[in-house]
Amino acid sequence: MYFANFWLGKLSIHQLPTNRITQGGAIMMVLIVLAILAYVTYVKKWRYLWNEWITTMDAKKIGIMYIIVAIAMLLRGGSDAALLRLQQATSVGASHGVLPASTFQQIFSAHGTIMIFFVGMGLMFGVINLILPVMLGSRDVAFPFLNSVSFWLFAGGMVLVNLSLVIGQFSNAGWLAYPPLSELRFSPSVGVDYWIWSLQIAGVGSLMSGINFISTILKNRAQGMTLMKMPMFAWSVLGSMSLVVFAFPILTVTLALLALDRTMGTHFFTAGGGGNMMMYVNLIWAWGHPEVYILVLPAFGVFSEVVPTFSRKRLFGYTSMVLAIWAIVLLSFTVWLHHFFTMGAGANVNAFFGIMTMVIAIPTGVKIFNWLFTMYQGRIRLKTPMYWFLGFVVIFTIGGMAGVLMSVPPVDFQLHNSLFLVAHFHMMIVGGVLFGLFSGLIYWLPKVLGFRLNERLGRYSFWFWLVGFLTAFTPLYVLGLMGATRRLDHYSAATGWQPLFILAGFGVVLIGIGLGLQILQLIYSILTRHALMDTTGDPWDGRTLEWSVPSPIPFYNYAILPTVSSKDPFWAKKHPTEQPALEIVQDNQPAYKDIVLPKNSGLGVLIAGFAFLFAFAMVWHIIWLDIVGVLGVIITLIIRSTDEHTEYTIPAQEVAELDRNYRLERAEV
Amino acid sequence: MEPTLAVSSKALRRQEVEEGQSKILFGFWIYIMTDCVLFASLFATYAVLHNNTFGGPSGAQLFSLPYVLAETMLLLTSSFSCGLATIALQNKSKAKVIGYFFLTFLLGLGFLALELREFRHLVLIHDSWTRSGFLSSYFTLVGTHGLHITIGLIWMAVMMIRVLKGGLGTYNVRRLKMLAIFWHFLDVIWIFIFTIVYLLGALRV
Ligand code: HEM
Ligand SMILES: [Cu+2]
Numbered sequence: 098m099y100f101a102n103f104w105l106g107k108l109s110i111h112q113l114p115t116n117r118i119t120q121g122g123a124i125m126m127v128l129i130v131l132a133i134l135a136y137v138t139y140v141k142k143w144r145y146l147w148n149e150w151i152t153t154m155d156a157k158k159i160g161i162m163y164i165i166v167a168i169a170m171l172l173r174g175g176s177d178a179a180l181l182r183l184q185q186a187t188s189v190g191a192s193h194g195v196l197p198a199s200t201f202q203q204i205f206s207a208h209g210t211i212m213i214f215f216v217g218m219g220l221m222f223g224v225i226n227l228i229l230p231v232m233l234g235s236r237d238v239a240f241p242f243l244n245s246v247s248f249w250l251f252a253g254g255m256v257l258v259n260l261s262l263v264i265g266q267f268s269n270a271g272w273l274a275y276p277p278l279s280e281l282r283f284s285p286s287v288g289v290d291y292w293i294w295s296l297q298i299a300g301v302g303s304l305m306s307g308i309n310f311i312s313t314i315l316k317n318r319a320q321g322m323t324l325m326k327m328p329m330f331a332w333s334v335l336g337s338m339s340l341v342v343f344a345f346p347i348l349t350v351t352l353a354l355l356a357l358d359r360t361m362g363t364h365f366f367t368a369g370g371g372g373n374m375m376m377y378v379n380l381i382w383a384w385g386h387p388e389v390y391i392l393v394l395p396a397f398g399v400f401s402e403v404v405p406t407f408s409r410k411r412l413f414g415y416t417s418m419v420l421a422i423w424a425i426v427l428l429s430f431t432v433w434l435h436h437f438f439t440m441g442a443g444a445n446v447n448a449f450f451g452i453m454t455m456v457i458a459i460p461t462g463v464k465i466f467n468w469l470f471t472m473y474q475g476r477i478r479l480k481t482p483m484y485w486f487l488g489f490v491v492i493f494t495i496g497g498m499a500g501v502l503m504s505v506p507p508v509d510f511q512l513h514n515s516l517f518l519v520a521h522f523h524m525m526i527v528g529g530v531l532f533g534l535f536s537g538l539i540y541w542l543p544k545v546l547g548f549r550l551n552e553r554l555g556r557y558s559f560w561f562w563l564v565g566f567l568t569a570f571t572p573l574y575v576l577g578l579m580g581a582t583r584r585l586d587h588y589s590a591a592t593g594w595q596p597l598f599i600l601a602g603f604g605v606v607l608i609g610i611g612l613g614l615q616i617l618q619l620i621y622s623i624l625t626r627h628a629l630m631d632t633t634g635d636p637w638d639g640r641t642l643e644w645s646v647p648s649p650i651p652f653y654n655y656a657i658l659p660t661v662s663s664k665d666p667f668w669a670k671k672h673p674t675e676q677p678a679l680e681i682v683q684d685n686q687p688a689y690k691d692i693v694l695p696k697n698s699g700l701g702v703l704i705a706g707f708a709f710l711f712a713f714a715m716v717w718h719i720i721w722l723d724i725v726g727v728l729g730v731i732i733t734l735i736i737r738s739t740d741e742h743t744e745y746t747i748p749a750q751e752v753a754e755l756d757r758n759y760r761l762e763r764a765e766v
Numbered sequence: 767m768e769p770t771l772a773v774s775s776k777a778l779r780r781q782e783v784e785e786g787q788s789k790i791l792f793g794f795w796i797y798i799m800t801d802c803v804l805f806a807s808l809f810a811t812y813a814v815l816h817n818n819t820f821g822g823p824s825g826a827q828l829f830s831l832p833y834v835l836a837e838t839m840l841l842l843t844s845s846f847s848c849g850l851a852t853i854a855l856q857n858k859s860k861a862k863v864i865g866y867f868f869l870t871f872l873l874g875l876g877f878l879a880l881e882l883r884e885f886r887h888l889v890l891i892h893d894s895w896t897r898s899g900f901l902s903s904y905f906t907l908v909g910t911h912g913l914h915i916t917i918g919l920i921w922m923a924v925m926m927i928r929v930l931k932g933g934l935g936t937y938n939v940r941r942l943k944m945l946a947i948f949w950h951f952l953d954v955i956w957i958f959i960f961t962i963v964y965l966l967g968a969l970r971v
Contacts (some may be wrong), residue, residue, distance in 0.1 A: 311796055330818065
C-alpha cells in the first residue's frame with residue numbers, strides 16, 4: 098500500500114469517472130485524441146509535425162497552433178454550455194434535469210475556466226502571434242524561444258483541464274474558486290488542484306508572452322516607425338500586455354497561496370487559523386478585472402484596423418485612441434472591488450470604486466465613437482469582418498450599459514450574482530472579445546493561408562451567432578431582474594422562469610449552428626481555395642505593412658526589412674498623392690542582406706512537458722514526479738542557455754533567389 | 767534587371783548580435799518588474815495577516831534582531847562583492863570576475879544557511895506555517911525570497927563554470943549582467959523584508 102502511495106500518490110483506478118455524462122464525455126475525448134494520433138501515424142506525418150510545427154520558432158505558426166487549440170476548446174466549452182442550458186431548461190419542480198448537482202457544478206466551473214483561459218486567451222495570443230511581428234515590419238517576436246515555451250505551457254494547462262474529465266474530477270468551486278469552499282476541508286477531491294495547476298502553468302506562459310510582446314513592440318519595430326506611427330493594433334496589444342505584466346504575477350501568487358493552504362496546511366484563506374478569505378477575493382479580482390481588459394484590448398485593436406480598411410479612411414482620432422487605451426490600462430487597477438460591493442467595505446469605499454467603474458466606461462465609449470466616426474463619410478464595404486464589428490457595437494454597448502448600472506452599489510446589491518450579471522459579462526466577453534477576434538481571424542487568415550474565407554458562409558454564421566447570442570442572453574437580464582441567481586441547478590415551478598430558460602437554451606442551439614457554419618466555412622474555403630486565392634497579398638485593400646508582403650507570408654516575413662514614415666505606410670505607398678509618398682521597399686533595386694533566423698528547437702516543448710509533469714504530480718501528490726519535473730525544467734534551461742548557436746543565416750544571395758521565386762510563383766497563380 | 771547584392775560584413779553581424787543581447791537585457795528588466803509585483807502581492811498578504819496570530823506567537827516574540835542583522839550583513843556584503851564583480855567585468859578581468867562571484871556565492875550561501883536555520887528552529891518549537899495566518903504569510907514571504915536566492919546561487923554556479931571554460935564573450939557578459947541585476951534586486955527585496963517584517967515586527971509589543 099505504502100509502495101503504491103509512493104509511486105502513484107492519490108491516483109487510483111477508483112478515480113475513473115462513474116457518472117454517465119462524464120463517462121460519455123471522457124470516452125468521446127479519448128477517442129478523438131486516439132483518432133488524431135492514429136491518423137497522424139497512418140499518414141506518416143510525425144516527422145513533419147515535429148519539424149514544421151512542434152519545434153517551430155515562427156510566430157505565425159505558433160499563432161496557428163494557438164488558434165487550433167482555442168477552437169477545440171471553444172467546442173469543449175460550448176458543449177459544457179449546452180449541457181448547462183439543458184439542465185436549467187428542464188430541472189424545474191418535480192423534474193431534476195439531466196445532471197446531478199455535483200456534475201453540474203463541475204461543468205460550470207470548467208466552462209468558465211476553459212472559455213476565459215483557453216478560448217479567450219488562446220484566440221488572443223493566436224491573433225497577436227499571427228500578425229503583430231509582420232505588422233511591425235519585423236521578422237519575428239523579440240524572443241522566439243520564449244514564445245514557443247509560452248505556447249507549450251498554455252497547451253499543457255489545456256491538457257490538464259481536460260484530463261480532469263478522464264481521471265479524477267474537476268473543481269466544483271466556480272471559475273474563480275472562492276474559499277472557503279475551495280479549501281481542502283470543503284473540497285477534498287483533486288478538482289480544485291486541477292484548476293489551480295492548470296491555470297498556474299498556463300498563467301506563467303501568459304506572463305512570459307506578456308514580456309515577449311512588450312519587448313517586441315518596443316524593440317522590434319521597422320525603421321522609422323515611431324511609437325505614434327504604430328498601427329493601433331500594436332498600441333492595443335502593448336496596453337493589454339502591460340496589464341498582463343502587472344496582473345498575472347498577482348494570479349500566480351493567489352493560486353500559489355491557495356495551493357499552499359490545500360497541501361501544506363497554511364492559513365491564508367481558511368475559515369479558521371487566522372486566515373482571511375476576503376483577501377483571496379480581493380487578490381483574485383486585482384488580477385481578474387485587469388484580465389477582462391487584457392482580453393478585450395486586442396479585440397479593440399482588431400477593430401481599429403478593420404474599420405479604417407473597410408471604410409477606406411484613416412482611423413479617426415488616433416491620439417485619443419492611444420490615450421483611451423492608457424486610461425483603460427491605468428483605471429483597470431482601480432475598480433476591482435466592484436466585483437464584491439456586498440463584502441461590506443463601507444459606503445465610502447464602495448462609492449469610490451463605484452465611481453471609478455463608471456469612469457472606466459468613458460474611454461471605452463471614446464473608442465466606440467472613434468470607430469463610428471471613422472465610418473462616417475467613409476466608402477464602406479460590408480465584408481464579414483465588418484459584420485462582426487457591427488454586431489459587436491450593438492452587443493457591447495448593451496452589455497456596457499448593464500455594467501454601468503451595476504457600478505452603482507445599491508443597485509448591485511440586488512443584481513450581484515444574479516443572471517443579470519451573467520448576461521453582462523457574456524455580452525462583454527462574447528460580443529467584445531470573441532466577435533473582435535473572429536473579425537480579426539477572417540481579416541488576417543488570408544495573409545497566412547494565402548486564400549480568403551468564403552464570404553457567404555461567413556455571413557450566415559455571423560447571423561446565426563448574432564441572433565442566437567441575443568436569444569440566449571437577453572432573457573438572462575429579465576431572469577436576473579426576476580431574482581434568478583447564477584449557477585442554479587434546480588428551481589421551483591412557481592418562479593415562472595422556465596419559459597425564459599427554454600428560450601435561452603434555444604439561443605444556444607442557434608449559436609451552435611453558427612459555430613458549425615464557421616467550421617464549415619473553414620473547411621469549404623480550404624477545399625475551394627483556388628477560387629479564393631489571394632495573388633496580390635492585399636485582398637482587402639489594406640493600409641498597414643502586413644499587406645505589403647505576399648500571401649502566404651514567407652517564413653522570413655520580409656526579404657528586405659521595410660522603412661516607414663507614416664501611420665498607414667502601405668496605403669501611402671499605394672496612394673502617393675494623398676499623403677507624402679514614402680518608400681517601403683525599393684522594389685526595382687532590392688538590396689538584399691543576410692537574414693538571421695532562430696533555429697527550431699524541441700527544448701521549448703520539453704520544458705513545458707516537465708512543467709506539465711510537475712503540475713500533474715502536484716495534483717495527485719506524487720512527490721518523486723514533482724522532483725523529476727522541477728529538475729527537468731532546470732536542466733533543460735541550463736542546456737538551452739549553453740547553446741550559443743541558436744540562429745542560422747540565410748545568405749543574401751539565397752534571399753534574393755527565394756524572393757524572386759516567391760514573386761514568380763505568385764505571378765503564375 | 768539583376769538585384770544588387772549588398773555584401774554582408776562581419777561587422778554587421780556583430781552589431782546584430784549586440785542588438786539581440788541588449789534586447790534580452792531589456793526583456794529581463796521587464797521580468798524583474800513582474801517579480802516586483804509578485805513580491806508586492808506577498809507583502810500585501812503579510813500586511814493583511816500579520817496580526818492574525820490566532821493565539822500563537824507574534825513577530826515580537828519570535829524575531830531576534832541581531833540574528834537577522836547578521837543575515838542582512840551577509841546579503842549586503844554579497845551584493846557589494848557582486849558590484850565589484852561587475853566592475854571587474856567591465857575591465858575584462860576574468861580571474862577577478864570569478865573570484866568576486868565566488869565570494870558572492872559564499873556569502874549568499876551563508877545567508878541561505880542562516881535563514882534555513884531560523885526556519886528549522888521555528889518548526890522545531892512548533893511555530894511553523896500551520897500555526898497561524900501570520901506565520902503562514904511570514905514563511906511564504908521570506909521563503910519566496912529564499913527560493914529566489916537559491917535560484918540565484920544555482921545560476922551563479924553555472925555561470926562560474928561557464929566563464930572558466932568560455933571566458934568573457936558577449937554572451938557570458940550579458941548573462942553576468944543579468945545575474946548581477948537579479949542579485950541586487952533580491953537585496954532590495956530583502957531590505958523591505960528586513961524593515962517591514964523584522965524591524966516593525968520586533969518593535970511591536
Ligand atoms: C464598460 C465598462 C464596464 C463596467 C462599468 C463593468 C461593470 C461590472 C460590474 C459592476 C461587475 C460586477 C457585478 C457583480 O458581480 O455584481 C462586472 C462583472 C464582470 N464584468 Fe464588467 N464592466 C465593464 C466592462 C467589462 C468588460 C469589457 C468585460 C470583459 C471583456 C467585463 C467582464 C466582466 C466579468 C467577467 C464580470 C464578472 C464575472 C464573475 O463575477 O464571475 N466587463 N462588470
Ligand atoms: Cu470588473
